[in-house]
Amino acid sequence: MKKYVIYLLILILGIVAGGYFFSNSKENTSAHPPINASINQEMWTCSMHPQIMQPEPGDCPICGMELIPAETGQDGLAAGQFTMTANALALANVQTMVIGATSTNVSGTINLSGNIAVNEEAIAVQASYFDGRIEKLHVNYEGQDMGKGELLASIYAPELVAAQQELLTAASLKGSQPQLYQAVRNKLKLWKLTEKQIDGIESSGKVTESFPVYATVSGTVSEVMSAEGDYVKKGQPIVKLSDLSTVWAEFDAYESQLSVFKKGQNIRITTNAYPNKSFDGKIAFIDPILDNATRTVTVRATLKNEEDIFKPGMFVSGAIEGIHGGESETELLVPTSAIMWTGERSLVYVKVKKDEPVFEMREVMLGTRIGEQIQVTSGLEAGEEIVTNGTFTVDAAAQLQGKRSMMNKLGGKSMTGHEGHAGMQQNMVLNNHNAMMPMKFSESFEKNFKEVLPIYFRLKDALVAGNTERSSLEAKAMKDALQNIDNSELGNMEKDRFGKITEMIKAITVNQDIENQRSHFVILNENMVAIASSFNSFEKTLYIQQCPMANSNRGAVWLSMDKDIKNPYFGDAMLTCGAVIDSLK
Known part of the structure; x- marks a missing residue:
C-alpha cells in the first residue's frame, strides 16, 4: 500500500507540473507572435491626407485629424492606390520625375492670357435732357463713329415747345422786363x-x-439704348459712346501668382492679329476681389490705341519678364504639365513604388508660377516621384478602377453603366489614338488636308470667342474646302473619319446655338486629331490639347498652334481649363 501511495503522489505532482508548464507556454506564445503576424501589421492613415501611413494609431502630422485604419485590397495596395500595365504606360507615353528641393533663385517669364476691353473710364452716355418722343434717331448701328456736336436724334418735347413760346413772348417784353427775359x-x-x-x-x-x-x-x-418712336424721360439714355483712343488689356492671373504682380510693372503684349509686333504697357490695376469660380484675379494695363489697332474682344497674350522666386531650402518646383486644376483643387499623381507602376492622386497647394514651372507649398515632399506627362490618362485609369481622381474626390465608382465606362475609355483612346488606330493617307490627301487647317484654327478661335455667326461662316468655308479633297482612295476607317468631319462641319454651319456648335466640335476634333496624328510632319508644331471637363466631364481634345490653352468648349467661362497632352512636330 505504501508503494501505491508513492506512485499516486508522483502522478499528482506530474499533473500539476505539466499544467504549470503548459500554461506558461501559452503565455509566451501570445506575447511573441509568429513572424507572419508582424508582416500583416495594420497600418493607419489620414482620411484627408492618404499619403500618411503609420504603423500605429495617432494624429495626422499635417492636419491633426485622428488616423483611421488603412484599407488594403486583395492586391495589397492601400485605398486610393492603383496600378497600370506597362503597355498602357507606353501607349500613353507616361513620364515621371523625382522632385527635389532647391535653394537657388529662379527667374523667368510669367505668361498671361487675356483680351482687349473698352476703357470704362472713357465711356459717355448721351441722355435726353427733356421728356419727349424720338422722332428721328440718327444713330443706326453699334460701332458707328460719332463726333462731338454731331446730330444724334430729333425729339418732340411738349415742355420745350411751351418754353420756346415763353421765350418769344418774353423777347417782346425784354425792354420792360429784362429779368423775366433772362x-x-x-x-x-x-x-x-x-x-x-x-x-x-x-x-x-x-x-x-x-x-x-x-x-x-x-x-x-457701343450700345444703342433707344429707338425711333420711343417716349423718353428726362435723363433717359439714348446711346452709349466709347472713346477707343485708349483701351484696357485685361488678363486673368491665378491666385498663386499674385505675389509677383505690382502696379507699374512692365508687361509685353502680343496679339494674333499682329503676330510680328509687340506692344509695351504697364500694369495699372490689380483687382482686389478674387473670382471664386475661376480662382483668378484681373490684372489690367491701359494701352494707347490712336491707330485703332486694338479691337475690344480681341485675344491678347501678356509676358512679364524677370520674375524671381525666393530662396528657400524647402522650395519645390514641378513642371506645370504635372498639375491638374479642377477650379477648386490642384492635383498631381505620385508614383508610390519605385520599381512598380503604382500611383495615387495627391492634392497640393501651389505657390508662384514661373515660366513652365510652379512652386508646390504643400502636399509633396522632396524625393517623391510624380507624373509629368500623360497625367490625364493616369487619371482616366484611376476613374476606371473606382479610385480617387480629378472628377471623383472621394473615390468609388464615379461613372456607372455603359455610358460612364465608354466615356472613360474614350479619354484613353483620345490620348493613345496614334498607337491604337494607325491610318494611311496618300501624299496628295495629306497636302490638301493640311491646307484646310488654317480655316479650322479660325473656327476654333470663333468658338473660343463664343461667336456663333463667325463660327458658322468659318465652318462653311471649311466645308467648301473639304469638298475639294478627293477621298475616293481612302480605306474604310480613313473614309469614316473623314466623313465624320464633313458631317460635323455641316451641322456647325447651319446651327446658331453656341452650345450645339461646341458639342459637334467635340466629335469633329476626335477625327481631326486622329487624322492629323497619322501625318508624317508639319511646317510648324501643332499641339493636341484636352479639357477633362468638356463633353459632360468625359473630356474632349482639339488642335492648337499655340501652347497656351484657350478652351473652345467653354470660352470665357473656363478659358484656360485644359492641358497639352501631345504635340505633332
Missing part, C-alpha cells in the same frame, strides 16, 4: 440749348416742334 433764356439753357440755338429761335420768331439733340463727346457707339 430767366426764360436760362430755363432753356438747363435743357442744354446753346446760346446760338436760343438766338435762332428768337430771331426766327417760330417754335421748333422737333428739337435736335447733339453729341457732347466724340466716340464709337
Whole structure:
C-alpha cells in the first residue's frame, strides 16, 4: 500500500507540473507572435491626407485629424492606390520625375492670357435732357463713329415747345422786363440749348416742334439704348459712346501668382492679329476681389490705341519678364504639365513604388508660377516621384478602377453603366489614338488636308470667342474646302473619319446655338486629331490639347498652334481649363 501511495503522489505532482508548464507556454506564445503576424501589421492613415501611413494609431502630422485604419485590397495596395500595365504606360507615353528641393533663385517669364476691353473710364452716355418722343434717331448701328456736336436724334418735347413760346413772348417784353427775359433764356439753357440755338429761335420768331439733340463727346457707339418712336424721360439714355483712343488689356492671373504682380510693372503684349509686333504697357490695376469660380484675379494695363489697332474682344497674350522666386531650402518646383486644376483643387499623381507602376492622386497647394514651372507649398515632399506627362490618362485609369481622381474626390465608382465606362475609355483612346488606330493617307490627301487647317484654327478661335455667326461662316468655308479633297482612295476607317468631319462641319454651319456648335466640335476634333496624328510632319508644331471637363466631364481634345490653352468648349467661362497632352512636330 505504501508503494501505491508513492506512485499516486508522483502522478499528482506530474499533473500539476505539466499544467504549470503548459500554461506558461501559452503565455509566451501570445506575447511573441509568429513572424507572419508582424508582416500583416495594420497600418493607419489620414482620411484627408492618404499619403500618411503609420504603423500605429495617432494624429495626422499635417492636419491633426485622428488616423483611421488603412484599407488594403486583395492586391495589397492601400485605398486610393492603383496600378497600370506597362503597355498602357507606353501607349500613353507616361513620364515621371523625382522632385527635389532647391535653394537657388529662379527667374523667368510669367505668361498671361487675356483680351482687349473698352476703357470704362472713357465711356459717355448721351441722355435726353427733356421728356419727349424720338422722332428721328440718327444713330443706326453699334460701332458707328460719332463726333462731338454731331446730330444724334430729333425729339418732340411738349415742355420745350411751351418754353420756346415763353421765350418769344418774353423777347417782346425784354425792354420792360429784362429779368423775366433772362430767366426764360436760362430755363432753356438747363435743357442744354446753346446760346446760338436760343438766338435762332428768337430771331426766327417760330417754335421748333422737333428739337435736335447733339453729341457732347466724340466716340464709337457701343450700345444703342433707344429707338425711333420711343417716349423718353428726362435723363433717359439714348446711346452709349466709347472713346477707343485708349483701351484696357485685361488678363486673368491665378491666385498663386499674385505675389509677383505690382502696379507699374512692365508687361509685353502680343496679339494674333499682329503676330510680328509687340506692344509695351504697364500694369495699372490689380483687382482686389478674387473670382471664386475661376480662382483668378484681373490684372489690367491701359494701352494707347490712336491707330485703332486694338479691337475690344480681341485675344491678347501678356509676358512679364524677370520674375524671381525666393530662396528657400524647402522650395519645390514641378513642371506645370504635372498639375491638374479642377477650379477648386490642384492635383498631381505620385508614383508610390519605385520599381512598380503604382500611383495615387495627391492634392497640393501651389505657390508662384514661373515660366513652365510652379512652386508646390504643400502636399509633396522632396524625393517623391510624380507624373509629368500623360497625367490625364493616369487619371482616366484611376476613374476606371473606382479610385480617387480629378472628377471623383472621394473615390468609388464615379461613372456607372455603359455610358460612364465608354466615356472613360474614350479619354484613353483620345490620348493613345496614334498607337491604337494607325491610318494611311496618300501624299496628295495629306497636302490638301493640311491646307484646310488654317480655316479650322479660325473656327476654333470663333468658338473660343463664343461667336456663333463667325463660327458658322468659318465652318462653311471649311466645308467648301473639304469638298475639294478627293477621298475616293481612302480605306474604310480613313473614309469614316473623314466623313465624320464633313458631317460635323455641316451641322456647325447651319446651327446658331453656341452650345450645339461646341458639342459637334467635340466629335469633329476626335477625327481631326486622329487624322492629323497619322501625318508624317508639319511646317510648324501643332499641339493636341484636352479639357477633362468638356463633353459632360468625359473630356474632349482639339488642335492648337499655340501652347497656351484657350478652351473652345467653354470660352470665357473656363478659358484656360485644359492641358497639352501631345504635340505633332
